[in-house]
Amino acid sequence: MATLFKAPDRASVQAFVATLRGKAIRKGEDGYETARKVYNGMIDRKPWMIVRCAGVADVMHSVNFAREQGLTLAIRGGGHSVPGFGTCDDGLVLDLGAMKGVRVDPKQRTARFQTGCTWGDADHAAHAFGLATPGGVISTTGVSGLTLGGGFGHLTRRYGLSCDNVVSVDVVTADGQFLTASASENSDLFWALRGGGGNFGVVTSLEFKLHPVSVVYAGPVFYPVEKATDALRLYRDVMSRAPRELSVFFAFLIVPPGPPFPESLHMKTVCGVMCVYSGDLTKGETAVKPFLDFGPPVFSHVGPIPYPMVQGMFDPLLPPGLQHYWKADFVKEISDTFIVEYAKYGKQVPTVNSAIHIYPLGGAVSDVGRSDTAFAWRDAGFVHIIAAVSSDASVMPKYRDWVRDFWTALHPCCAGGTYVNFLMEEGEERITASYQENYQRLAKIKQKYDPSNLFHVNQNIKPAP
Ligand SMILES: Cc1cc2nc3c(=O)[nH]c(=O)nc-3n(C[C@H](O)[C@H](O)[C@H](O)COP(=O)(O)OP(=O)(O)OC[C@H]3O[C@@H](n4cnc5c(N)ncnc54)[C@H](O)[C@@H]3O)c2cc1C
Numbered sequence: 001m002a003t004l005f006k007a008p009d010r011a012s013v014q015a016f017v018a019t020l021r022g023k024a025i026r027k028g029e030d031g032y033e034t035a036r037k038v039y040n041g042m043i044d045r046k047p048w049m050i051v052r053c054a055g056v057a058d059v060m061h062s063v064n065f066a067r068e069q070g071l072t073l074a075i076r077g078g079g080h081s082v083p084g085f086g087t088c089d090d091g092l093v094l095d096l097g098a099m100k101g102v103r104v105d106p107k108q109r110t111a112r113f114q115t116g117c118t119w120g121d122a123d124h125a126a127h128a129f130g131l132a133t134p135g136g137v138i139s140t141t142g143v144s145g146l147t148l149g150g151g152f153g154h155l156t157r158r159y160g161l162s163c164d165n166v167v168s169v170d171v172v173t174a175d176g177q178f179l180t181a182s183a184s185e186n187s188d189l190f191w192a193l194r195g196g197g198g199n200f201g202v203v204t205s206l207e208f209k210l211h212p213v214s215v216v217y218a219g220p221v222f223y224p225v226e227k228a229t230d231a232l233r234l235y236r237d238v239m240s241r242a243p244r245e246l247s248v249f250f251a252f253l254i255v256p257p258g259p260p261f262p263e264s265l266h267m268k269t270v271c272g273v274m275c276v277y278s279g280d281l282t283k284g285e286t287a288v289k290p291f292l293d294f295g296p297p298v299f300s301h302v303g304p305i306p307y308p309m310v311q312g313m314f315d316p317l318l319p320p321g322l323q324h325y326w327k328a329d330f331v332k333e334i335s336d337t338f339i340v341e342y343a344k345y346g347k348q349v350p351t352v353n354s355a356i357h358i359y360p361l362g363g364a365v366s367d368v369g370r371s372d373t374a375f376a377w378r379d380a381g382f383v384h385i386i387a388a389v390s391s392d393a394s395v396m397p398k399y400r401d402w403v404r405d406f407w408t409a410l411h412p413c414c415a416g417g418t419y420v421n422f423l424m425e426e427g428e429e430r431i432t433a434s435y436q437e438n439y440q441r442l443a444k445i446k447q448k449y450d451p452s453n454l455f456h457v458n459q460n461i462k463p464a465p
Pocket residue numbers: 039074075076077078079080081082084085086087096115135136137138140141142143144145146147148149150151152153197198199201202203204318421422457458459
């Protein structure tokens with residue numbers, strides 16, 4: 001039976017709000033309806049209060065208040081969690097979105113990002129110095145949530161996961177303490193924060209290594225959907241011997257009705273690849289050539305382009321507020337059976353906003369040992385995601401069934417676990433499968449830093465008994 005929510009008493013609330021520099025918004029107050037919303041329009045939760053934190057002090061006060069008052073606490077970085085972990089019913093939401101401080105150190109090639117930064121903010125700041133660090137493929141995703149779960153994108157095969165590039169982390173733990181975690185300080189916490197999600201505290205900033213990446217050779221290549229099986233085989237072959245500089249994701253998609261796509265393709269279902277070569281541009285031309293030679297393509301738009309533009313390329317297709325239903329799995333190797341099932345269901349991609357993608361891992365991801373960070377799936381060659389996305393809530397039950405059928409057909413060809421950041425609320429077994437043998441160690445670290453499981457609105461790791 002659901003327990004009735006009891007708000008803290010008035011005097012405690014007044015005292016708490018007086019400690020804040022940021023804004024506290026409660027039900028019924030101006031801005032509440034906007035402030036309670038997260039990226040996935042399917043999520044409709046009503047927190048008791050949302051605190052738009054102005055800085056670390058607000059985070060410390062809020063963590064202490066939530067713990068003392070026994071409030072459910074949800075942490076929001078970029079708000080992109082598809083299961084909606086950036087909000088909750090009744091409890092307190094810490095919205096870090098206003099904490100956008102950035103400091104790039106071009107000499108050391110590092111940058112510290114506060115955890116309200118999106119990848120758009122991070123890429124923009126680093127690009128001014130001809131530098132970048134691996135982030136996600138949509139610029140509005142939060143640096144913090146993505147990195148805490150692992151994080152991959154176009155630079156990952158070359159430079160590793162986002163979490164592999166983290167040098168140090170500032171974090172407020174469940175007891176309200178401010179700690180720095182790095183290889184030399186609170187190293188157990190540092191290990192857990194690189195893949196273990198938001199289980200261990202509220203991260204207030206992350207320091208990253210940066211790499212010289214400025215203009216990349218990149219763009220999409222589309223093929224008729226009838227060529228899907230051969231295109232998938234080509235993708236498998238090219239990626240099996242691709243240099244680390246080359247990252248290519250495979251997709252089924254409905255062509256958006258606008259430029260740069262020719263009108264003859266608007267709203268047509270195609271398959272294709274999105275190529276990004278982050279090394280020498282002339283070598284990039286050679287690296288993507290097999291994809292241009294195949295088909296022939298019905299559309300291609302590949303060439304030199306500033307890295308932040310690639311990062312923002314798909315943003316218009318995925319504005320906030322759409323309905324999202326996702327399922328995903330790691331894939332060790334793309335088998336013939338996988339290709340058959342993928343081609344069969346992929347052709348049924350339901351909407352122009354949906355993402356039916358296979359992302360490549362390997363390369364630098366596999367240089368790191370399975371137990372060197374909390375992110376365990378170092379031997380996965382790929383991660384596939386089936387994301388049905390629509391503005392129309394009424395069609396979602398149908399699309400959800402299709403996602404499940406598609407995923408079920410592929411699952412026997414997959415590695416047996418998934419990427420935590422692509423999980424919806426799928427139960428404890430799927431969470432433990434995401435961490436494999438690292439789960440027990442994570443549970444022990446959780447016991448040390450958050451024994452009462454204050455941070456449980458996430459892919460939850462239970463404190464070890
Ligand atoms: C359109 C889209 C594109 C995506 N593309 C990629 C991609 O290319 N690569 C990839 O790896 N992932 C990708 N993802 C998945 C993404 O990594 C997760 O959705 C991630 O949780 C988003 O982080 P956020 O900060 O935006 O989300 P939020 O909803 O703000 O946070 C998600 C969860 O992370 C934790 N968290 C966030 N910030 C903090 C913090 N400062 N301290 C403690 N805990 C925190 C909390 O548990 C929170 O509930 C994508 C997601 C979407 C919706």
